[in-house]
Amino acid sequence: MSADPIAFRKISKRSQNQKAILEAAEKVFAEAGFAGATTQLIADVAGLPKANVHYYFKTKEELYRRVVYNIFDIWMEAASAFDTELGPREALSRYIDIKMDLARSHPNGSRVWAAEILHGAPIIQDYLEGPLLEWSTDRGKHIERWIANGEMDQIDPAHLLYMIWSTTQHYADFGHQIETLNGSKPLSDEQWQAAKLSVKTIILRGVGLSPD
Amino acid sequence: MSADPIAFRKISKRSQNQKAILEAAEKVFAEAGFAGATTQLIADVAGLPKANVHYYFKTKEELYRRVVYNIFDIWMEAASAFDTELGPREALSRYIDIKMDLARSHPNGSRVWAAEILHGAPIIQDYLEGPLLEWSTDRGKHIERWIANGEMDQIDPAHLLYMIWSTTQHYADFGHQIETLNGSKPLSDEQWQAAKLSVKTIILRGVGLSPD
């Protein structure tokens, strides 16, 4: 089938190793922070010798950068769920749903992102000033139009977006605290559904929309 | 006046140095994380030789512990503003106000706390399982009573508390992101007032209360 199966195998192994390193790195960076994470531990979690990590990613910072970029890309893709043609109720509802799902499926990515912002975004400042600002401005204008049309209450769009980000990401970033307050047990499927419903209900009603 | 002015001066200087170190440590831990913070930098920010830091705080971890405990104590004191005798509207409104004020006045403390939770609360787990759980459970019961009395909408108390914590602390923890989206300028006094009003409005309306 393939013109060069050996080259294909090499490329495949290459991407497999890279994927294993990236997944390990996300976990270790989330648990220990950038400075606290060691390439040795990342290599151990990935099941590879330490030198291989440096072979695939020249420096620890380059590896970290890739991890942060990955979660940002996932979020920006999810952001397309904020489809303004659907109207405020559906657009906000779906966006909150997806952000909650990502908080559950990618908690470590969210945590690495949170730590990066906490420390002043030394690595990904350009992402904040570029795509994030652009997206926020655009969605803000749609929200203002909805308000002008009387489709929802008067509210500063920026603060509404901050509220959606903070509440949804809180379930990832502060998941350990939530788990502790939940009797040191992770939220069950039913509890996750209840969390999604609570967040959607309060925010939608809070801006004058019916949650169902 | 004093029975022993020299001893008094010594004690005073001692507490002055400790205070300087604690303030410097909060700032450095917030910006670099536990592992990324160096005792050298903390000493430099405090204006003292490195050895003095170790004189007042035996280990870096002990110093870090003190910083985290400080912000927790401040928050627990603020938590008393959640005075359940006031009824849901006033109690929630005042609590949100104070948490927003603290997000502005103590952003670094909030950030150190956030990073600690992000990494699984290795140091302050006992605080989560003790006073925080106790306080949350108690306030949750009051919220449930309000709901049973028809004073506010049916909502899971835990998720309401998480929403208040996440939205208010977001203005500290993600302050850098907010500043960037605000044209790389810190929020003005007016913008902070607008933020407080937005948060209170959405949450109070979201649970069926009138925000004014």
Place this chain on the structure above:
DNA sequence: GTCTATACACTGATAGAC
């Protein structure tokens, strides 16, 4: 491409003079 051994830098902590 993979992995062992190692160089080089840095950090927390302390000993000991003042």
Place this chain on the structure above:
DNA sequence: GTCTATCAGTGTATAGAC
């Protein structure tokens, strides 16, 4: 109590054998 000099340990990154 204060501060300089220093040690022991650890981390990133790389050289070089395979």
